Amino acid sequence: MSIVRTAVFDLFRSHGVNTIFGNPGSTELPMLNEFPADFRYVLGLQEAVVVGMADGYAQISGTTAVVNLHTSAGLGNAMGAVVNAAANRTPMVVTAGQQVRAMMTLEALLTNNDATTLPKPAVKWSYEPPRAQDVPAALARAFHIASTPPTGPVFVSLPMDDFDAEVDESEALAVSTRKVLSRTAPLPGAIQDLARRLSSAVNPVLVLGGDVSATGSLEIAVALSERAGLPVWAAPLEGRLCFPQNHPHFQGFLPPAIALLSAALGGHDLIVVIGAPVFRYYPYLPGAYLPEGATLTHITSDPEEAAKAPVGDAIVGDTRAALEMLTEHVTPSGRKVPPRGRPQPEPDFAVENGRMSPVSVFAALADAAPADTIWVNESPSNTLMFQDRVRIGAEGAYLFTTGGGLGFGLPAAVGAKMADPGRPVVAVMGDGSMHYALPAMWTAAAYGVPLTIVVLTNREYSILKWFSQLEKVSGVPGLDLPGIGIRSIAQGYGLATYQADSREELAAAVSAAVAGRGPTLIEVPITSTVEDLNP
Structure with a gap:
């Protein structure tokens, strides 16, 4: 016994x-x-x-x-x-x-x-x-x-x-x-039919999600895109890298609002969504789910996800198997894929009132961090600028929560570094998001986890001020965050800390941090990014 x-x-x-x-x-x-x-x-x-x-x-x-x-x-x-x-x-x-x-x-x-x-x-x-x-x-x-x-x-x-x-x-x-093997291939006939439709479509497009990364299928997705001449978008609010963002076929990240997403896909006659829902929407900006003249086919391993999609046909099956089968059956194409736009230029000023622009911060991070860095992002108001500047290409190199709840980024970065100690991990945090999971810093220090934490400090919940503009509300309390000394808090948990006030200081601090033996927090004061959305 x-x-x-x-x-x-x-x-x-x-x-x-x-x-x-x-x-x-x-x-x-x-x-x-x-x-x-x-x-x-x-x-x-x-x-x-x-x-x-x-x-x-x-x-x-x-x-x-x-x-x-x-x-x-x-x-x-x-x-x-x-x-x-x-x-x-x-x-x-x-x-x-x-x-x-x-x-x-x-x-x-x-x-x-x-x-x-x-x-x-x-x-x-x-x-x-x-x-x-x-x-x-x-x-x-x-x-x-x-x-x-x-x-x-x-x-x-x-x-x-x-x-x-x-x-x-x-x-x-x-x-x-006991072992349970669970990879279930989609119906071959359905995939072969989709491959024929992809080959005959005038302007088809791929929309990929995090399950591509979760199933280790990044290279297969690239092979499909290149073989069939397909532009690729990342599905809205995906938490993992679904396609190399430095690949010439990558178009960017679809917006999560109905009308904006449909407009972004305008001109495509066949939309194939693989490994993501159709779609994660927020905020509510109503409109047509698809551009005029377009059809959609959805491939997912989740029957419930297939059932609840508001539009399109669905094929239920393993993401990796579907990509492999599509790549095998699609006809090679010489279609020319338009390149993604150049990154947003840095503003003329380097520092304004002692604060860097978020664009300049991400340009410095993209230059300073090693190519195999695992990035964890929880800076909501700056996510679009981060995605524009930090174009990630390595397998398993990006984490972001798809659930919308704050408090994921800092502990996830600690866990990611523990899972792969040989790769640098850089967590990009907003100063509001940072405080949902502060005790993760103790674990990083106590276990000697060499993690780099970059905190963008704007002393406010900037994303909520953006939503206030969108929702046409005013006088909302609780959106400012004065009086927080994040470096003092980090020091109390046992982290090394720096403040970077320029592009050069930030690049030097990141280079030193990723080469260090323990966790480091770098505070970067930034300008506000709230955009006036009212007419």
């Missing part, structure tokens, strides 16, 4: 897991008793930070992350980050401790009442095993569900007295060694 704790860690090993992200409480201590020497426990000081770190780690490593949270209170603290992980399609097994079974009926302190309801609807599956002996099988099922397309987080509640219970060793071994 064996015990549940031993079976659980054997199960983790069988799934290639040796890192657990967590913030434990008393209900988690029995699981962590005599913690195995071949595992690493990455402590975060707040539960949303823990999930964010696991999110970045899973996306960069291509594995399913394991998260260890504290009963209902800890899970509640983490839920915003779990919502982001669900939108990001990040495979993740989230566990939380539970009161001992003998006390659950009494609803004693730390009992997670109705534990499986709390994380819904953000998780794919939520479960509390009925017996201690069922814990290994429940966690095995969680791994399979989390990693089966469409991938995403799952939740398992684990009573604290389960881990010393005996389990049948042969049953535990059988559970831990």
